[in-house]
Amino acid sequence: MILPIAVHGHPVLRQKAKPLAKDHLDFNQFLKDMWATMYRTDGIGLAAPQVGHSLRLFVIDLDVFKDEYPELKGFKKAFINASIEYLPSKSVSLSEGCLSLPGIHKKVKRPNRIRINYQDENFEQHSEEYEGFAARVIQHEYDHLEGKLFIDYLNVFERLLLKRRLNLMMNGKVQAGYEIIRQTK
Ligand code: NI
Numbered sequence: 001m002i003l004p005i006a007v008h009g010h011p012v013l014r015q016k017a018k019p020l021a022k023d024h025l026d027f028n029q030f031l032k033d034m035w036a037t038m039y040r041t042d043g044i045g046l047a048a049p050q051v052g053h054s055l056r057l058f059v060i061d062l063d064v065f066k067d068e069y070p071e072l073k074g075f076k077k078a079f080i081n082a083s084i085e086y087l088p089s090k091s092v093s094l095s096e097g098c099l100s101l102p103g104i105h106k107k108v109k110r111p112n113r114i115r116i117n118y119q120d121e122n123f124e125q126h127s128e129e130y131e132g133f134a135a136r137v138i139q140h141e142y143d144h145l146e147g148k149l150f151i152d153y154l155n156v157f158e159r160l161l162l163k164r165r166l167n168l169m170m171n172g173k174v175q176a177g178y179e180i181i182r183q184t185k
Pocket residue numbers: 097098099100140141144
């Protein structure tokens with residue numbers, strides 16, 4: 001099932017997500033729906049809060065970038081109950097977008113190396129290090145669990161330029177190529 005997307009202005013995007021238990025109701029179906037929704041919306045990552053569920057789960061598929069970044073071939077992972085450690089590295093700027101901020105792309109500066117501890121879809125524990133593009137996408141999705149969006153990293157001037165569009169978005173005046181969660185006020 002394709003799930004509708006929560007866009008900027010929906011309170012779930014600003015909540016700290018809760019741990020996901022192995023016996024969570026319909027977990028397998030929910031994970032399937034997350035993948036289906038991510039592919040349908042042409043996303044490379046999707047976090048549970050973005051489909052209205054405040055749970056510590058996100059999925060990432062970076063295989064599409066294998067020509068530019070050969071190390072990403074076959075990178076398709078679900079991250080459950082993750083925690084991130086930022087490793088000593090220089091920060092790098094790169095343009096980001098987000099299904100919860102349709103039509104907005106901005107350069108975001110992020111640390112280049114991370115360690116992530118997480119459980120996979122079988123709830124087996126892993127601890128892995130990533131750098132470069134994978135580290136960036138993981139940080140972006142992880143931020144969703146902490147109630148953060150990439151626009152939070154922009155400077156005052158950049159935010160001012162986006163203010164009108166963001167206000168319209170918060171008031172439900174938004175167009176996207178996918179179904180969004182309409183809030184009743
Ligand atoms: Ni996002």
